[in-house]
Amino acid sequence: MPESYFQLPPASTATKLRYLQRTIGSDDVLGGLVYQTAPLTFSVLAETTCANALKHLSIFNGSGSGTVVYIKKLFIIVRQEAVITGGRLRFDVKRITSCSGGTDLTPVAHDSALTQALPAEVVIQTGATASESSLLFPLTFTNDEMLITQNSMAQQLMAGLNWMPEGIEVQDIILREGEGLTIKQVTNATGGDLAWYCVFGLEP
Amino acid sequence: MAESYIQVPPNSTGSKVRTRSRVIGANTVHEQAVYQAALPTYYALADAVACAQNKHVISILNGTGSGKVVALKKLFIINTQLSTVTGVALRSDVKRMTAHSGGSTITPVAADTQNPSLAAQITVRSAATSVSESSLLFPLTYTNDEVGATQAFPTAQLMAGLNWFPEGAEVQEVRLREGEGLTIKQITNSTVGQFAWFLVFTVDDA
Numbered sequence: 001m002p003e004s005y006f007q008l009p010p011a012s013t014a015t016k017l018r019y020l021q022r023t024i025g026s027d028d029v030l031g032g033l034v035y036q037t038a039p040l041t042f043s044v045l046a047e048t049t050c051a052n053a054l055k056h057l058s059i060f061n062g063s064g065s066g067t068v069v070y071i072k073k074l075f076i077i078v079r080q081e082a083v084i085t086g087g088r089l090r091f092d093v094k095r096i097t098s099c100s101g102g103t104d105l106t107p108v109a110h111d112s113a114l115t116q117a118l119p120a121e122v123v124i125q126t127g128a129t130a131s132e133s134s135l136l137f138p139l140t141f142t143n144d145e146m147l148i149t150q151n152s153m154a155q156q157l158m159a160g161l162n163w164m165p166e167g168i169e170v171q172d173i174i175l176r177e178g179e180g181l182t183i184k185q186v187t188n189a190t191g192g193d194l195a196w197y198c199v200f201g202l203e204p
Numbered sequence: 205m206a207e208s209y210i211q212v213p214p215n216s217t218g219s220k221v222r223t224r225s226r227v228i229g230a231n232t233v234h235e236q237a238v239y240q241a242a243l244p245t246y247y248a249l250a251d252a253v254a255c256a257q258n259k260h261v262i263s264i265l266n267g268t269g270s271g272k273v274v275a276l277k278k279l280f281i282i283n284t285q286l287s288t289v290t291g292v293a294l295r296s297d298v299k300r301m302t303a304h305s306g307g308s309t310i311t312p313v314a315a316d317t318q319n320p321s322l323a324a325q326i327t328v329r330s331a332a333t334s335v336s337e338s339s340l341l342f343p344l345t346y347t348n349d350e351v352g353a354t355q356a357f358p359t360a361q362l363m364a365g366l367n368w369f370p371e372g373a374e375v376q377e378v379r380l381r382e383g384e385g386l387t388i389k390q391i392t393n394s395t396v397g398q399f400a401w402f403l404v405f406t407v408d409d410a
Contacts, residue, residue, distance in 0.1 A: 015234055016231055016232065016233045016234065017223075017233065017234050017236070018226070018228065018233035018234060018235050032236065033233075033235045033236075034235060034236045034237070034238045035224060035235050035236075035237055035238070036237075036238060036239075036240060037222070037237045037238065037239055078355075086353050086354055086355075087353055088286040088287075088350065088351040088352070088353050089286075090284065090286060095313070134313045135249060135251070135313075136247050136249070136313060137247065137249055137280070137282065137400065137402045138249075138251065138282055138284060138400050139282070139364070140282055140283055140284055140286065140351045140360065140361070140364065141351065141361045141364075142351065142352055142353050142354060142355065142357075142361070144352075144353060144354045144355050145355070146355065147355055147356070151355065151356045152355040152356075153355065153356070153358035153362075154352065154355045154356070154357065154358035154361045154362065155355050155361075156355075157358060157362050158358075158361050158362060158365065161362070161365035161366075162365075163365060165247075165277070165278045165280075165367075165404045167277055167278065167367075167371055168240070168371070168372075168373065169240075169241065169242050169243045169275070169277075169406055170242060170243075170245050170277050170278070170315075170404060170406065171242040171243070171244065171245035171315035171316055171319075171406075172242075172315065173315050174315055174316040174317075174318075176316070176317060176318065179317060187286065
């Protein structure tokens, strides 16, 4: 829908603000219609294979970006289809203060019409070297393959859960300039293909 | 936080209010854009807490003099037991409390580094040794068996993704005013397994 604005008229003769009328008790009352704004939103996908200490996905908002990054959602998709012997793995979601040396990932804008270019200072990599800081929370799951029956409940349902806390009046994890986030494998294990799907927003 | 307002100036010369226009019936009407406000948010993690009967695995207290009210938004229970154990069925109780001491101090992490520092009276502990318990809010029941090594054992993985605190539109979170706290206490007698207890809370002026 087209974005618009108005300057309130002096005599209520111009633009119409949308309201709904309800009868509550003996009163007809009006409730305004509003819509929830959204920041410029991007998806990024890291398709990885488990390896000890691998930073599967790192997002870093470098100095000079002129933007703030909001981490909105994180989905974990186990994409291991061939049979392997799975293990029990721990990954840590941590803040970072630098990020380099990995393979660059290219985010996809959710709205090609409205989205501005992602600042070059916002670096998203898999396999990066990063300076770690605070641990936010761990993730534990198996890297076992998807079964060919409906018994793959763990991975199938896990893929639909957003692992970033979100809710009413809850701040997203916010990355200001010089700040980042990484997901680091802690358990020493190899094998098992994963996809890390992150949705983030940008605001000036 | 203090309530405030903006007086929109007359004569169409002042602040611009963002809207989108729609045609509803015979009218072109405007709907106003809004942002969802958020309060300073903090993450507190009690990591790899070994199970033990009567252990207060994580507790948070808004002590007297903080000048703040703490809203408990989220609680995630993450099984961190990665080696094989023989689990049992466990019960833990989520209870209000009025004081805690001892154990390990947990330093919450701000969701935004520009958030103000937490008031010193707001404390988070794991394995507090002295807790003044009050009302039981609700129990948690789960197994302390290890994380499954195959996809056929989904419980631990899926449980970690669920918020165990009631939340929603027009629902008050459990709020901790000065002198109030919350604890999670293991009831069942078992020393098997370990969990990360991940608490998300917001802070507002009292």
